[in-house]
Amino acid sequence: MSGATKRSTPHGFRFGRIWAFAIGALLAVLWLGMLLRERGVLEAHVASLQSVARGQQALSTNHDAIKGQLEYARRKLAETQRRLPARFEMDRIQAELSDVSSRCGLQLTTEEPSAEVVREYFSKITIILSTRSPSGPLYCLIENLSSQGLIKDIRSLEVKTLDSDADQLDARLQVNYYRYVEHDGEDDSTDQSQ
Numbered sequence: 261m262s263g264a265t266k267r268s269t270p271h272g273f274r275f276g277r278i279w280a281f282a283i284g285a286l287l288a289v290l291w292l293g294m295l296l297r298e299r300g301v302l303e304a305h306v307a308s309l310q311s312v313a314r315g316q317q318a319l320s321t322n323h324d325a326i327k328g329q330l331e332y333a334r335r336k337l338a339e340t341q342r343r344l345p346a347r348f349e350m351d352r353i354q355a356e357l358s359d360v361s362s363r364c365g366l367q368l369t370t371e372e373p374s375a376e377v378v379r380e381y382f383s384k385i386t387i388i389l390s391t392r393s394p395s396g397p398l399y400c401l402i403e404n405l406s407s408q409g410l411i412k413d414i415r416s417l418e419v420k421t422l423d424s425d426a427d428q429l430d431a432r433l434q435v436n437y438y439r440y441v442e443h444d445g446e447d448d449s450t451d452q453s454q
């Protein structure tokens with residue numbers, strides 16, 4: 261034996277190092293597993309947030325269109341809350357036309373209403389309005405007629421310029437007024453004077 265001495269390690273000490281290494285490796289694997297699980301949870305959370313962000317971006321991009329649709333729905337809801345009258349009240353129609361024309365600074369000429377046209381659930385009469393005015397008051401008339409008062413629609417509009425005065429317009433409007441037809445056993449469609 262040359263000068264080197266062989267060291268011997270006790271058997272129990274070597275066995276303890278193996279156990280320590282095995283426990284350390286097991287702890288490292290468990291720690292790595294927890295990290296991978298946390299990474300998966302974080303990746304899923306990031307994907308969810310990205311999806312929400314894309315949805316929010318789409319909403320912000322379409323905000324004006326959605327806002328317009330909401331305003332249209334509100335107007336339609338307000339229209340449906342108004343009920344069609346059961347009778348045509350010519351005094352009320354004339355008062356509305358007078359109010360709108362004075363508000364817009366116009367002098368309106370009205371023709372006699374047409375004969376009442378009766379459908380299954382509604383009835384209508386047509387009134388022809390004529391005026392001579394500049395374009396501004398005419399626009400005011402159209403806007404006020406279509407947005408206020410009794411339920412009606414402007415069916416047609418004819419506008420002509422005058423050769424003698426290009427600023428003045430001759431306008432003729434066909435306006436339909438509506439009423440509800442009640443089905444209670446009576447035929448009220450013959451009462452056309454109301």
